Amino acid sequence: MKITQVRNATQLIVYAGKTFLIDPMLSKKDAWPGFEGTARSEIRNPMVELPFEMALLLDVDAIIVTHTHQDHWDEAAVALIQKEKLIFVQNNSDEQLLRSQGFSNLVVLSETSEFGDISLIKTRCQHGSDAAYAHPQLAERLGDSSGIVFQHPAEKSLYLVGDSIWIDAVEENMRKYRPGVVIMNTGWAHILGYGPIIFGKDDLLKAHRVLPEAQIVATHMEAVNHCLVTRHALLEYARDNHLQDFVSAPADGASVTF
Amino acid sequence: MKITQVRNATQLIVYAGKTFLIDPMLSKKDAWPGFEGTARSEIRNPMVELPFEMALLLDVDAIIVTHTHQDHWDEAAVALIQKEKLIFVQNNSDEQLLRSQGFSNLVVLSETSEFGDISLIKTRCQHGSDAAYAHPQLAERLGDSSGIVFQHPAEKSLYLVGDSIWIDAVEENMRKYRPGVVIMNTGWAHILGYGPIIFGKDDLLKAHRVLPEAQIVATHMEAVNHCLVTRHALLEYARDNHLQDFVSAPADGASVTF
Numbered sequence: 162m163k164i165t166q167v168r169n170a171t172q173l174i175v176y177a178g179k180t181f182l183i184d185p186m187l188s189k190k191d192a193w194p195g196f197e198g199t200a201r202s203e204i205r206n207p208m209v210e211l212p213f214e215m216a217l218l219l220d221v222d223a224i225i226v227t228h229t230h231q232d233h234w235d236e237a238a239v240a241l242i243q244k245e246k247l248i249f250v251q252n253n254s255d256e257q258l259l260r261s262q263g264f265s266n267l268v269v270l271s272e273t274s275e276f277g278d279i280s281l282i283k284t285r286c287q288h289g290s291d292a293a294y295a296h297p298q299l300a301e302r303l304g305d306s307s308g309i310v311f312q313h314p315a316e317k318s319l320y321l322v323g324d325s326i327w328i329d330a331v332e333e334n335m336r337k338y339r340p341g342v343v344i345m346n347t348g349w350a351h352i353l354g355y356g357p358i359i360f361g362k363d364d365l366l367k368a369h370r371v372l373p374e375a376q377i378v379a380t381h382m383e384a385v386n387h388c389l390v391t392r393h394a395l396l397e398y399a400r401d402n403h404l405q406d407f408v409s410a411p412a413d414g415a416s417v418t419f
Numbered sequence: 420m421k422i423t424q425v426r427n428a429t430q431l432i433v434y435a436g437k438t439f440l441i442d443p444m445l446s447k448k449d450a451w452p453g454f455e456g457t458a459r460s461e462i463r464n465p466m467v468e469l470p471f472e473m474a475l476l477l478d479v480d481a482i483i484v485t486h487t488h489q490d491h492w493d494e495a496a497v498a499l500i501q502k503e504k505l506i507f508v509q510n511n512s513d514e515q516l517l518r519s520q521g522f523s524n525l526v527v528l529s530e531t532s533e534f535g536d537i538s539l540i541k542t543r544c545q546h547g548s549d550a551a552y553a554h555p556q557l558a559e560r561l562g563d564s565s566g567i568v569f570q571h572p573a574e575k576s577l578y579l580v581g582d583s584i585w586i587d588a589v590e591e592n593m594r595k596y597r598p599g600v601v602i603m604n605t606g607w608a609h610i611l612g613y614g615p616i617i618f619g620k621d622d623l624l625k626a627h628r629v630l631p632e633a634q635i636v637a638t639h640m641e642a643v644n645h646c647l648v649t650r651h652a653l654l655e656y657a658r659d660n661h662l663q664d665f666v667s668a669p670a671d672g673a674s675v676t677f
Contacts, residue, residue: 201659292628353660353661354624354660355628356621356660361621363614363619367614370550389659398647401459401647402611402614403611
């Protein structure tokens with residue numbers, strides 16, 4: 162498999178011969194304001210430009226949208242992606258949203274989804290702390306998000322964990338599917354007063370304890386305002402904790418293959 | 420009260436007219452190797468020199484030793500502190516250790532300890548994750564550690580949390596004693612493979628959520644090998660999360676008063 166970091170959580174994944182575009186955020190740098198009520202909201206998003214021509218991103222076999230927060234599915238994605246493109250979404254609510262935006266070839270992921278001979282297993286995650294979800298408006302705003310396990314006889318299993326903090330379900334998914342490669346969103350995005358809503362540095366250690374052989378590809382860093390962990394800091398942390406052989410954090414435009 | 424950062428967790432605290440020396444680590448820079456099996460163990464400890472003449476540190480009314488790990492109670496402390504100095508310790512085991520080192524004026528802290536008209540309430544903490552304590556050798560090495568709540572009618576309550584990760588007992592202590600000032604050891608010291616054994620940056624947020632009026636004094640940073648959070652990074656995190664009015668991280672030799 163080949164995983165190409167595009168920007169934020171947007172990635173191109175070639176898996177068992179098919180090319181997937183994950184979580185397209187396609188706007189130009191500074192197109193929209195920072196997320197209100199989050200850390201560093203004075204910074205505009207996206208913080209950097211895309212590293213590729215748009216055509217390269219759109220010429221894919223399928224798109225996967227783990228959830229429809231703006232940094233995973235934005236106005237530019239709605240405008241630029243062909244309306245008949247096959248798009249996998251996490252639930253009926255996101256399916257309805259994309260249908261209302263004109264997309265017609267939508268598949269709602271489940272635990273038994275398939276794309277050709279690739280299994281695409283929807284997995285549970287949690288996009289913030291229990292305290293954040295106890296706050297009704299925050300719970301509404303954070304909403305559902307999902308991960309996906311890719312399986313194919315000719316490939317290692319790939320677990321795209323999604324926008325999540327560390328919860329038991331994540332560990333259980335790791336034990337159940339034994340992925341050889343794990344994509345973790347480690348930007349440590351912060352909501353004011355409630356803290357992290359996605360993984361941070363020490364979640365690398367937790368994943369490595371569960372899957373000591375797995376390669377971890379870290380993403381969702383240095384592209385939106387509320388993410389407080391940089392790739393440099395993450396890789397320094399990995400070295401300090403002797404994890405450097407198991408962790409990569411490709412720059413925008415760079416790829417890793419497994 | 421006046422809290423003077425000395426180095427690592429070593430502090431001078433003037434509270435209700437009495438001067439306390441906390442957790443004396445008094446060795447010269449580079450006196451002993453980094454802690455084996457921890458992050459960055461190639462770095463020697465202490466990483467920096469003391470900011471004061473020794474006499475200033477030793478001329479105190481009492482000493483408090485929260486636990487006897489080397490970065491809180493070292494060979495230099497044993498050699499330099501007068502044997503008849505009043506020293507508060509956390510439990511019988513530490514009392515026996517210090518007695519074996521020649522100290523004669525030892526008081527074991529409890530929930531009802533007093534020093535003159537100051538209450539010194541021993542509080543529970545946990546010096547590593549449940550996973551670390553499930554490992555017998557690590558559990559032995561991490562051992563017990565304690566915090567102390569200082570109370571006096573003329574002062575705000577002061578909660579010195581001690582070497583701890585965030586556990587329910589810490590939150591319960593905050594709710595029970597409602598301290599106006601909290602000292603947090605936020606260096607995020609890491610054991611290889613098991614992660615943090617003391618607070619990190621996001622624990623500031625957790626404390627602030629429980630005690631939105633309290634001032635937090637952050638310590639135990641930039642002095643021993645396995646601590647991965649710097650004062651600069653901590654204060655940047657506090658600003659990013661709009662906590663800058665509630666968090667200080669005095670440089671070695673600097674003081675804060677409340």
